[in-house]
Amino acid sequence: MTETTERTRIERYDPTEIEPRWQARWEELGLHRTDLGDESRPRYYLLTMYDYPSGDLHIGHWYVKTPTDAIGRFHRMRGENVFMPIGFDAFGLPAENAAIKNKVHPFAWTMKNIENMRRQLRTMGAAFDWDAEVVTADPSYYRWNQWLFLRLLEMGLAYRAKAPVDWCPNDGTLAREQVEGTDRRCWRCGERVEKRDLDQWWLRTTAYADELLDFSSIEWPEPIRLMQTNWIGRSEGAEIVFETAPDDHQPGGDELRVFTTRPDTLFGATFMVLAPEHELVAKLTAPEHRSEVEAYVAAARRETEIERLSTDREKTGVALGADAINPVNGERIPIWIADYVLAGYGTGAIMAVPAHDERDYAFAEQFGLEIRKVVAAPGTEDVLLHGAYVAHATGEVLVNSGAYTGQGADEGGRAIVAKLADSGKAEPKVTYRLRDWLFSRQRYWGTPIPVVYCERDGIVPVPEDQLPVRLPETVDYRGSGDNPLSRDEAFLATTCPRCDGPARRETDTMDTFIDSSWYWFRYLSPNADDRPVDGPLVDRWTPVQQYTGGAEHAVMHLLYSRFFTKAMADAGLVSHREPFLRLFNQGQILGADGERMSKSRGNVQDPDELVAHYGADTVRLFLMFMGPWDQGGQWNSSGIGGVHRFLNRIWTLVLDPAGKEPGDPDSGELPEGEDDAAAEATIRSAAHRTLVTVTRDYDAFHFNTMIARLMELTNLLMRYRGSVVAGSAAWEEAIRLLLLMLAPAAPHITEELWSRRLALAGTPRSSIHAERWPEVDTAAAAEATREVPVQVNGKVRDRVEVAASASEAEVEALVLGRDKIVAALAGRAPQRVIHAGGGRLVNIVVRD
Template sequence: MATKTKAKTKKSTPKTTATAARKPAAKTTRKPVAAKSARKSTRVSAKTPSSQPATHNSRDRYIPQKIEPKWQKKWAADRLYRAEVDPSRPKFYALTMLPYPSGELHIGHWYAMTPSDARARFMRMQGFNVMFPMGFDAFGLPAENAAIQRGIHPKKWTYANIERMRQQLRSMGAMFDWEREAVSADPEYYRWTQWFFAQLFKHGLAYKKMSPVDWCPKDNTTLAREQVWGEDRRCERCGTPVIKKNLAQWFFKITDYAEELLDFDGTDWPERVRLLQTNWVGRSEGAEVTFHSEHEDPITVFTTRPDTLWGATFMVLAPEHPLVLKLTSPDRKAEVETYVAEATRQSDIQREAADREKSGVFIGAYAINPVNGARIPIWTADYVLMTYGTGAIMGVPAHDERDFAFARKFSLPIPVVIAPPGWDGHPLKEAYHGEGVMVNSGAFDGTPTSEAVAKVTKWLEERGLGKGKVTYRLRDWLISRQRYWGAPIPIVYCPTHGAVPVPDDQLPVLLPDDVEWKPTGESPLKLHPTWSKTTCPICGEPATRETDTMDTFMCSSWYQYRYLSPDYDKGPWDPKEYSYWMPVDCYTGGIEHATMHLIYTRFFTKALRDMRIVRDDEPMMQLRNQGIILGEDSDKMSKSKGNVVAPDDLVKHYGADAVRAYLMFFSQWDQGGPWNSKGIEGVVRWLNRVWKLIVEKPPKRANVETSERSNVADLRRKVHQTVRRVTRDFENFEFNTIVAALMELLNALAKMKETSVVNTPAWDEAVDAYVRMMAPITPHVAEELWAKMGKPYSIHQQPWPKHDEAAAAEDMITLVLQVNGKVRDRLQVPADIAEAEAKDKALASETVRRYLSGKTPKQVVYVAGRLVNVVV
């Protein structure tokens, strides 16, 4: 799958588009200056000290604080990063996850966004028409908490934060197309969030039901299953342990898409995310089997191992199971009721813990095992959950750990029905769930595990005892939130017509501004005196509004579409924009959203497709995740630990380009790692040296002793090898080695600047390619150097350099000579040396002969261009 998409990306990089990308640049060129040599262009720039500050020192120094705001202003004024529909050019929709406007852009945002920006810039230089939008996921709890704590209105707090963060985002020098900015809390945005809700409702994909849901007592709201984290089930936002509440809540039927969500065909997503989502969906194949009580009450169970049915020696009903009270015999009633009352007070997680001492009570009733007519006792026990499967299980102690522990505790029989290989017929010491052969199972005896499930399922179906069934762990998405700062759910409750969606022409259902916050835990919308009073859209009689708002993940499930046309008011997006830009070609962001946002947005696109609103099966074709950037102490950054790195301070001190370059340099992007305040000085040094390489005059004396011809070839080889390497690494998101390769090339160029090669066209070619390659990573200094070289504005509209395979080829190589796999000698040989000659040279080597000590080689291994290994 991954290779398929990769190949596609490569193929769709047509040479012709590189020329197309150059066109606008040519238009804006005032005076195309063909710099004949670096020396010459240096002189030109020396005469025009345009951007340079007046210092006592007349030297032209790299001062990022001067050049960065200057270029940012010019780029914005020129709408340099404006992305417009242009069917004559191949499009590339690059998207990075939009931030929540918390009020402070942290280094994690920089780490997510600036490499994404560099990649988008690279694609632009590759000839694509690139759209790289930005916006704000502006609804959510922190705004409301600020309102309660500090008395600031959530809207005021949010929009002030957005204003501040816009400025911070601009300091990155990213190629965001700000004309496409979307803010999810704008009425023009949430009008469509509500419209989508209504569409889902009309298509039966949104429904309300009473159910035990997770409730965060601190944030006073329900949470989706995905927003409850960890073993002890804490709120994803505030870390408070959640409790169960029985409430009428709105859900989206994401479970309708369980099967399709497992299919990633055609997308290039990391294996890790696919695995997380696959496990989250939790498909399990098995069979539903119906047992009956002695009084003919059907009790259906789901099992992944119908082949173990003959080993069922008891049944367990969840304490909440409706049959528990019905089937309990009078003499057991008191005991069972006490147990049920106790069990329902426990949390699911306590109840399910595998290592916990099992508890349960016999309810005084029996069931008949449909496969062998065995009369087996029915128990109720808290390790069976009502919310899981059918709320009832068959107990097969020999082949299930928990059933085994239960049977041991209550002295129930443990008959083996799957014989492990080499089983001696003795009782098992622990539950066995490996491969084996069916035993004690009537006609099925001897059936190996590999065929058993299918055969038994077929047999059950033929006899009407059960049927094959696939179940999923995935639950429907709970989207009701009992809070104010979110998109109101556009539903009206009419005494006659029930839940009625607000008609499209009455959207948006606006949030009222005049609300009060009381720490009662009630939604302010519920406390508002008039807001919820309305009339029924169908009959016009008095009716009330739904006061719950939507989970903010609903807003972010479709934002990639709103960027297409954030001002469009005839629909959620302009179809012309849609048909050109969608789907998203490359999506970047944190992996922490694997089972939340990233699964919701896939569901959303699939649901829209089935409602014929979009044509795509998947919203984002390629996904890449960055790692987490840690504090200098290798701990997670947090204010309480005092290890937070503030990007604003870094920009002020080192400039945005250095921060960008360091974030890309210090580690593999998807790996993250600790910040190092000394490490960034290395890239600062790099940028200073690049500056000097290009701006400062070369030394007067040219080294006449070196042969110019070989120097030119060496220079071009290094340059073209670097272009090849950097291009490949950009394609693969390997940003750290890009910066390393550029540093390496600089080291080589700095040495060569001392030689006469500096007066050759090869030098100009080198410097030209160098600045182009820097441009995606350090856009400001690249633009400044480009201008100083007298090249036409803007570097960011230039094509990416192409490497010349012939120039990059080595003519001499180091041939490694090994004896028995150990390096013993090295020879400089022509790269195109023939195998026979290489072997001869190896055997002729004095060192090799010494290690052979007269023995005849058994084998001589030759690896072209690399080594000869002589084996004795």
């Protein structure tokens, strides 16, 4: 029999057989169940964002989860007790919409999807601890949303109030961050959002505004921190009190408070602008302006329904026919209303300083109002303005500012505030862009808000022992507009817990972001039926060490979770104030067309198909190999064969080291100039050097280069396959290291090969995933010689091979004698010789 036919007997690498077998086995062994009570090892809570059970896993889910799994497996091999739970964000609109469309109950639809996703998730071979699973639509979860809500209510962090809110005709009320784009569309359905005055439930996120700006105890990516910082939008300034001036139609004397970040420009205030919704508008409007003002206010109410093209459209507004008095100089200045002043920010009124604010400048130009320069950069005091001067130059001084003229702008501003403060006309003030979180929703498929409305006692919380307030199972959730729960008389009618009189239940449900604001705590005790979170476990296991997920949640989920953690800390439920110590945002996988993957575009890559063809290990590896994890990218499957071939080579290498490929010209020969000992040293050195970089790459989540290094090692071993050193101690060690290093990324093939090797060696079976991460042998990793590139004036002209231990003087002597260098120097004397990077390179500097 020839070697060729012998070779054909080697079993083919067949992931479709191997992978389900090991997945079943791991589950049987409970390999991925975390003993939360194990204190013998350091704990590592690794969290990846749970998913909405839309029904289908797409490649994007794999892109987040499989590298995260590799991180978890790596940490486990490093001796840590890793907890990697998973669950489902199971409340939300798509279930309800699907229910309306297909006439299935949202619960049935959701649970069917979860079933399917559990199956798909298992095909990843990820080490999720399924025992910790939570499903937020389950009463055993959402009752604790209700419990937490009651606690927040007690603490004054939840409240009900009437305010102009964002309203989508399909989806009802929305949080501010759920309204997207200049033209203000609903983040879910894309419909135009309107403003409505409604009584709604709010969470007082603004109570933690300053603390939310402090990231000093967490390691989050700079872009996310910036986005949150900008979203919170802290502005320091002053509140200044203007008074209305008396005139024919009103007596004056009303306070008009404004917030400004530029009190130094107070002398430049030449008019005031109120938001159209401002409470004093009606009172201040002069009779001859009334019709015009009322028309403008009405138009502003419809504003969001009107085509809004861009933020730099023309300014509009109308004068009220009343004046205010500038407290700093007693000057009368006209009061206008305009929609560029927002009712919801600051005091809903501004002092307009056209000379030093672009918007005020545009408005003043539009309506011919006075523009008075009061701040000037040094030497520009007499220069005419051609636009608002807003820059902050050093040495700016006040001009046209009465007694303050000539003072530095900052110092003058402080002095003006201090002076006015004496008479109660000003106070330093900090204002935030952040608003409280509107979390009540007029939909069925969410957590019922546990309060009742009593005719006698008003709003009464449902007592704890009556939780959960369950969602009624049959309800007419079809149709739009009003709230489905309000159509269910049986749900609606109740008695007041306080007076036993007739009462009606709240029919709003909670925003699903409530569910995700604390779910990682619940993973630690998903079945506890007497408390939301387990104090001792929470103390031991949280904050989460590493969180992974998309950056699209920057100002929603990630900010809400920080808020909840702080609120829960203040409620005494947890002992720390930040949820996630380290955050990593992986990039997004786009469709082959460069667009977001979506069913409607038809550009969704189905992972099941790829798994059926190549196996999960190949898909995992390919996703990690594509590029840096935080970068994402356009889907293009054309390279996946290369990764699959890599796994095939490893398979061959391990199972058939002595094989000689038919047609391989070098097979069986050692590289020229290498004897057995040298070859073994080369192999050992390569394996240990690979271990150094691979360890570093796992730590830094640089999976693409990690895999490249393993490919290099594989390619190197491939050159020795069939030679006398194949099967040597060095070879065996390299194979062992290769499998261990690959195990976190490709768990199935490595487990299979590991078990076969153990069987061959007659050693008792054990999982590769229970092995310890190998130690580097630094002596073996060292190389005997190094190659030094030699530059002349920065251009590489030669390379020399020197002993690793060669001194700079030795290298220099050798280099200067080389033919190519002598030629390149062309008789010129070296002016300087630079030995760079600890002997990595030599640069000879000569002058022409």
